[in-house]
Amino acid sequence: CKDALDIAPEAHNSTADFYKDESDVNQGVMAIYNGTLTFPTNSQWNMAEMRSDNILINTALNVQRDYADINGFSATSQTGQLQATWTDLYEVVYRANLLLEKIEPFTFARTNQFKGEARFLRALSYFDLVRYWGPVPIADKTLSIQDAKTIPRSPVADVYNFIVEDLKFAADNLPATYAAGDKGRATKWAAKALLGRVYLTMYGYPLKQADKLALAKQQLSDVIAQEGAAGAVAANYPDLFKTANDNKFSVFEIQYISGTGGLGSQTPSDQAFQFPSQWSAFQPFGPDATVNPNLLGAGWPKLDKRKFATLDSGYVDTKTNARSGRTQFTKFLEKGTTAPTGQRDYPNNYPVVRFEDVVLMQAEVLNEEVANGGSVPAQALTYINRIRTRSGLKALTTMSKEAFRLALEQERRWEFAAEGIRWFDLVRTGRALTVMNDFIKTNGVRHPAPLDEHDLLFPIPLQELQVNPGFWQQNPGYN
Amino acid sequence: QTITGKVITADSKETLPGVTIVVKGTTNGTSSAADGTFSLNVPDLNGTLVFSFVGYTSKEVAINGQTKISIALAQDTKMLDEAVVVGYGTQKRGNVTGAVAGVTAKEIEERPVNRIENALAGQMPGVTVQTVSGEPGAELQIRVRGTGSINASTEPLYVVDGVPVDNLRGINPTDVANLEVLKDAASAAIYGSRGSNGVVIVTTKRGKKGKAQLQFSGYTGIQNLERRMDMMGPEQWIQQRKEGIDEAWVNRGKTLGKTYTANDPMDFRARELTTPTAVVTPAHPNATYMYDPKWQYGTDSLAYTDWQKAMFRQAVMQQYQIGVSGGTDDFTYNVNGSYLSQQGIVLGTNLQRATLRANLDAKVRKGIRLTMTLAPSTEWSGLGRVDGKDQQALNAIQMPPVGPKDAGVLVGADPYPAYAWSGRYISPVAVMERTKVSTTRTRLNANMGLNIDLIKDFQLQLLGAMDNNYMLGDEFYPTNSSRDWATATNEGALSRSRRTQNFGTRYLAQSLLSYTHQFGDHNINAILGASDERTRQDNSFQEATKLPNDWSGLFSNANSVTTTNTTVPFKTNLISVFGRVQYNYKEKYLVSGSLRRDGSSKFGANSHWGLFPAASLGWRLSEENFMKNINFMSDLKLRASWGVTGNNRIPDNVQYSLLNPYNYSLNGVAVTGYAPGNYANDNLGWEQTSSYNAGLDFSVLRSRLSVSADVYTRTTSRLLLSAIQSSLTGFTNSYQNIGDIRNQGVELGLNSRNLVGALTWNTSFNVSYNQNKVLRLGFDDNPIPTGFTNLTSIVQVGQPVNAFLLYDVIGVYKDQKDIDSSPHMAKTLPGDSKYRDVNGDGVIDNNDRTIVGNPQPKFIFGMTNNFTYKHFDLSILINAQQGGQIYSLVGRSIDRPGMGYLYNKLAKWENRWKSEAEPGDGMTPSINATTGAYYDTRWLYSSDYIRLKNITLGYTLPSVRFYNRARVYLALENAYIWDKYAGGYTPEASNGTGLGSYDYGGYPQARTFTFGFNLTL
Known part of the structure; x- marks a missing residue:
């Protein structure tokens, strides 16, 4: 009788009988990448770009959608998009954690590459999580329903350190290039470029860790040195977004x-x-x-x-x-x-880190190294002008450090418009409140008071708070 | 010549008024007076008088020349002796110790209903029947004694002629002889793991020995929309559109740093909007910032459309049925065929059904009887596209009532563009007419049984049954039914075609040994049985896009791109052994006990098996000697029962951590990826309900009034719930055995013969009260959010299941002063909805969401009044519910701030907050209110209603030689409803995809007027 009642599902494998060999594990890695397919929508566009001043939602024309609330700084813990993005990012974290556990018994040649890919994608998710929500809970292994309720929100610095550890591991273990059939997987340079961006963010708001500037410089210069192998600045800007040029210019792309x-x-x-x-x-x-x-x-x-x-x-x-x-x-x-x-x-494909970004970030690093009141270093100008002149703009000439900051901000806005980068740039450089308050005033966005620091984070989705009421505190200023 | 006499009762010798006395074979008759006397003129003193009276055995007396005839009528105990179908057998009604209620063919036959469940509404205490969708043939929601489950099905188990089936689809209502509902656990526990939500037992008509009878019946009728929604009319819509345009104009000024005002004339706006590439004039306006010049000419230049009128129609419904029955000593038969054809009240929807049922009984040898049923049925329908989010019932009300003159009801559909002053849309009329949706469902229900008398008192029943269901669904959405038809690159570019095939089989093998014995005053009946049930379900689904043209939905790899192609097989197995002993002493003291053990493949490896015991007691006091002298009491019985039942109806395979394909592409080539698709729970097990029931049945005044009352408490433990969980687990929800729920209630059923005699009037009334409460949840009693996106309802200890947890609206902030002096949110602006500061802390935040109601009504009522006078009869059924709420998401999507000015809205938006000077009705906020994202009580309505459910007026034609019985009737179904629901079409609607009850725009119900006949030859 017992056998008659144990009916295994016919059309599916289950976790118990999968992960038997390298091919299975590789398919587990692919499933983590699969989780990133929705990032450009749920994270880069609906959350980051939508929060920035590149977009203005005309509320007289748009029936109410979550993106209008996000754009108008009126999103609440009940705004569905926040839950969708949160879930999306943690799903990748979960799949990465599962892979890291299931791969434990194996020692085939690609073990460390697979681990590196899992940790790279986990870092990619946490980097968005910490920038949207600040202190977020760190799941570093698969969790049961009960265990998940006991994970507190970690301080922002701890989350960044966790990201850095993952990316360092990835940079050390990922191959520099792949065979043609594996093109699109994260490379060593993808890890380093992302790590450079993470360090630059840690240097800025909210952590403001001055020592990270040098670390960023190291990672970015490693990547720049590999132009050609790691990616390249596209000579013709529109080429960047053509299917024919997939995996040609950007350091890392979602496929x-x-x-x-x-x-x-x-x-x-x-x-x-x-x-x-x-x-x-x-x-x-x-x-x-x-x-x-x-x-x-x-x-x-x-x-x-x-x-x-x-x-x-x-x-x-x-x-x-x-x-x-x-x-x-x-x-x-x-x-x-x-x-x-x-x-x-x-x-x-959708670019996550473009080579142009690496170059402009390095320009920013070099400019930041200069003492306040100084002028922009020549190398930084060279970098920015490389991006400008290939687009048909005039080269910039020397200017003060402070003026160059604004020039970079402007350049990045044009270069990366609609790529989910603007909002994060404004936040980490401490410019978000100035720029966005001006945006609200200029456009008559219905908002009762000027934006303040709490608007730089999103509220934790209500459902996540309700799993264990009172355990996590909501971000300040939100219901 | 005159015969006189008196009628008295046989037992108490009281006079009996209202007895019908006729000369046999004639229509010559009279009835007895208040003192029991009668007088009747007869042509001669031959022949026979027939005395009849409801509740008493009829008596025939030969006249034989007498002119004075006095008789005594004995009470008809047949009602108490009549067999009630209980699980795996029958029982005398008088000996039933559980809570069982039923309806018979009579209550079902003349209702114009396409699903037999519909005929149960209002008929039985404790049984709630909700028409959640008015779509022809749609499933109904049936709840027995409240909500005992949340995610697992709350449907009762259906048993047709002894065979459990998934649903009653395809069963012709006129095939049914009677329908019983086992409500308490003692009755239902014999069905063990599936008895928790009650058991509906359907018995179909079987043949009787005698001459072949031919029966022909039918009805035909017209259906109408039962109830409209109150929307803005064309002028009101234009007015609010103008206000929206002015607002956009002023905002544009702000963005550009210019001072534009709402009063700026159109030619000024045109000049401002003119650019080097586009010249704007008042005659060629910019629709975002300028008025349509045609508005001033009204219907001379524009089409004003009442979309509810355009979408809903007068629809024809008809059914015909032919039956033959009869038999000999050794063989009886009953064969029925029927055909139903029903247009839906929504344009483009329809249902046809043909059924056949052959019930055969044969005596094979002495002591061996064969029973068999063959019941094929086929349903053809064109349905769908109407219910729920973004579907056409919702679309019909949010369409702008104003459009271009030439387009009319086809606005937005090829070749007519959408109205430039509204948004992008397509006419729902075009969608219903141009999309092709057809479904064929074929069902074959067949079973065969052998009843063998083994040795004295022992009988063996062997039963084999099969229930095959095949569903073929074809859907074709051509490009010209898409709102984007105009920009499609070619004819089939946006066409989509789908094909769904579901094949389900269910096999049952069952053996049952029964023992009946009487020794002295002791009566014993025992059964012992075993059954094995296997199901297999194969579902496949294909979808193709980019078809070659707009007229053929047929697809193959050659002419289209197949985007989905899945096949999902499921198997389940249920193995059971069960037994029951019933004992009574002098039919006075009644005891019954049963036990069932079920093993189900649906649950985790650690919890396949469940055990379901039950016991009940009864005491017929009226049989006691000390009661014999209490004459007004004709029957009195006390009952008590206890039992445990289960519920295994959750989706298959949810206990496994199944790997789903999560693919990716590398270098332009798809590669396979796998990851778990759900959270695994090895310990997933039965949901169990233990119930106590106590009941009392009595009848008084010579059975003129009979009453049945029950109190019960049902506690469901290890509740199966797809509960939310932290996303850190990788999933947002999973099935868990998570808590305890209790339902407590009282039921009262009352049958009364108010008038007897020439005019008779019977009333049957039932009322039930149910209270639902969550007792325990998980390990920590943390509440579980449910409802729409888990933000409208909550499962919380101490509260009813899925109680509504919302912000409670108390008004609108009139101005900044009002905001400053009242509790408010951080970002509140004038014109926002004002919420109640529930915790009194001076600010409005998440802690002020409060429980404001629940979807389960407290009381349900049903009342049937039957009148007969001579050949006429009239029956009126009223049903009602009170004490529950409904959440209107259809209301929310056309009734919330932030929806802009483009589409239509509820009429009350005319009275919205517009400015401090024009604050409106104080409850409707500004269109730009910041509270649109919150779920609040503006969309919560009382679901109370009283409905005149059915009125039937019948006339039985005097019998002549050609036929035995002929009858015609007029019936009005859903005659009238009194309710308080403005947010949707019907307060019974429930069409959400999540948990909890909400209405996202459902297929409205119909009012149906029918004419029918019934002829027996």
Whole structure:
């Protein structure tokens, strides 16, 4: 009788009978990468970019969506997007932890590479978690329901140290390059570039650890030295976002393909509101009237090639003759591609760390090394001008350290618009409150008081608090 | 000539008024007067008089020349002797010790219902039947004695002719002879692991010995929308649209650093909006910042559409049935065929059903009887697209009531663009007409049994049964039913086609040994049985996109891209042994005990088996000598029972940590990845309910009034719940055995014969009260959030299950002064909803969310009044519920601030807060209120209602030689409803996908007017 009642599921494996060999473990690693497919939507676009002044949601045109609350600084612990992002990031943490446990008995050649990949992706998740929510709980192993209730929120510094440890391990154990069939996995340079960004963030707000500047410099210069192998500055900006150039320029990209169901990108759909038929068969679903006019009007010269690669100011539909005068982000849309089978099925990769970013971060590091009141070092100017001139802008000439900070801020805003970088830049450089209060005032965003420090973090999603009421404190200033 | 006489009762010798006295074979008759006397004119003194009276055995007296005939009528004890179907057998009604209620064919036959469950509403105490969707043929929600489970199914177990089945879909209501509900655990425990939510036992009609009878019946009727929603009309919509445009204009000024005002004329705005590439004029306006010049001409230039009128229609419903029954000593048969055709009240929805049921009984040898049933049925339907979030019932109310003149009800659908002053949308009429959804469900229910009389008193029953269900669903959504048709690159670019195939089989093998013995005054009946039930379910689903054109949904790899292709098999197994002993002494003292052991493959390896005992006692006081002299009391019985039942109805395989494919791509090529898809729980086990029931049955005044009352308490422990958990575990929820719930209640059923005689009036009334309370949760009693995105309801110790936990709205902040002087949130602005400061700490925050109600009604009522006069009969059924709430997410999605000005809203938005000068009705906030993201009580409504559920007026034609019985009737179903629900179509709606009860726009219910007939030859 007992046998008759133990009916194993036919169409699935279960954890008990999987992870038997290297192929199984490798598939476990792929599942961690799979968890990052939603990051560009749930993290980079809906949370980071949406919080920044690149975007202005016109509440008269948009029915209420979570992105409007995030953009207008009125998101609450009940805002569904916060829960979705939190869950998404911790799901990758869980899959990484599971892999690290299941791989324990094995000693095949790629063991350390697999561990490095798991820890790289875990660090990637925690880096977003700590920047959105500040002190977050650290799950460093798989947890039962009961155990999960006992993990406190760790201080921000501890979370960063945890991230640094993971990335150091990854940098030490990941290969510098992969065979063609494995292209797209995290490399040593991906780990180092991300570590450089983490150190630069630790140097800035809120930790302000001065010693991290030198550490950032080391990591970034290691990557810059590998231009060609680790990635490259794209000579022609629009090339960066073409499927044909996947894995060519960026240090690390999230991989997408069309037509297989669930492995495509929805970023082009997230960011735009309406496409003419000659661009795509599928209408996007992004917010109406998204692009902050200030991004256009802030002296972004017409001759900057990036402007037209990033934005569209309208179109005439060749089929219906319908006209649109809307400005929208179409950076990630490869116009006219016929590959997708739906709105969430675009084939081009999403860059997590671009080589341009590594170069501009290094420029920032060099400038920060200068004493206050000093002028920008020549090497920093060389770096920024490399990015500028390839886009058709004039080279900058020498200026004060402080002026260069603002020039970099502006340059990064143009270079990385719609890539989820602006908000984090503003926060770590301590500029967020100034810039965003101006944004609120200028655009008549309904907000009762000027933004303050609490607005730099999001509230912990209510459901997570309710799992163990009273155990975690909500972030200050939120319900 | 005149015959006179008097009628008295046989036992107490009291006079009996209202007795019908007729000359046999004629319509010549009278009835007895208050003192029991009668007088009847007859043509001659031959023939026979028939005396009949409800509750008494009819008597025939030959006249034989007498002119004075006095008789005594004996009470008909048949009602108490009549067999009640209980699990695995029958029992005399008088000897039942559990809580059992039932309805018979009569209550079911003449109702225009497509699901038999519908006919149970309001008929029995303790049984709640909720029409959660008005879609033709949709499942109903049946709850017996409150909510004992949360995630595991709360549906009762259905047993048709002794065979457990998944549901009653495809069963023709007129095939049913009677329907019993086993409510208490002592009755249901014989079904062990599946008895927790009660057991509904359906017995179908079988043949009787005699001449073949031909029966033909049918009805045809018209259905209408029962109840409309109150939305803004075209003028009101235009008015609020203007205000929105002005607001956007002023905001644009702020962004550009210019001073624009709401009064700026259109030509000024046009000049301001003109750019080098686009010339804007009042005649070619910018729809974001300028008015439509056609607004001033109204319907001369624009189409005003009442979308509820456009979507809902007068729909025809009809059913016909033909049956043959009869038999000889050795063989009886009953064969019924039926056909139902029903249009839905929503455009483009329909249901057809054909059923056949053949029940055959044969005596094979002396002492060996064969029973068999063959019941195939097929349903063809075109349904779906209506219920729930983003579906067409919701779309119909949020459509702007104003649109371009030429487009009419096809606005937004190929070839008509959406109205420029609204958002992107497509007409729900076009969606319903252009999408093709067809489902065919075929069911074959077959069983065969052998009853063998072994030796004296012992009988062996062997039963084999099969229930096959096959569902084929085809859906085709062509590009021209998409709101983005205009920009599609080619005809089939946006087309989607889906095919779903589900094949389910259930096999049952069961043997049952029964023993019946009488020695002296002792009666004993015992059964011992074993059963093995296996199910297999194969579900497959394919979806293709990018089809070649807009007219063919057929797909293959060659002409489309298959985006989903899955096959999921499930198997389950349930092995059981069970036994029961019933004993009585002189039918006065009644004792019964049962035990069942069930093993289910659904649970973790450590907890396959469960044991389910039950015991009950009864005492028929009216049989005692000391009661014999109390004449007004005709029957009195006390009952008490206790039992344990289980519930295993959770999705299959949830106890395993199953690996799902989580693929990725490397260098442009898909690679396989695997990770757990759910949180594993090896210890997942039975949900168990232990129940106590005490009851009292009595009838008084010569059975004119009979009453049945029960009190019960049911405690469900190890509650199966898909509870939330910390995301740190990698998952947000999983199935757990997490707590205890108690349901306590009182039920009262009352049958009364108010008037007897020529005009009869019977009333049956039932009322039940149920209180539901969570006793314990998990290890730490932490409350568990549930409801929509886990933010509207809570499972909390001391509260009813899924109590609504919300911010309690007490008004609107009129101005800044009002904010400063009242408790408020950090970011409150004038025009925001004002919430109650529940904890009195002077600020509004999460701690002020409070329990404001729950979805379970406290009281349910049902009342049926039957009148007969001569050949006419009239029946009126009223049902009602009181004390529960419903959360309207349909209301929320068209009734919350932040939804902008583009779509339509509830009519009350006319009275919203607009400015400090125009504060509105004090309850409706500003469209821009910052509270739109909070879940609050503005969308919570009382679910109380009283419904005139059914009125049937019938006329029985005088019998003539051609037929035995002929009858016609008019019936009105859902005649009228009194309720307080403005947030949706019906207070019974429940169509959310999460936990808890909420309404996200459901298929409305219909009012149905039918004409029917019933002819027996």
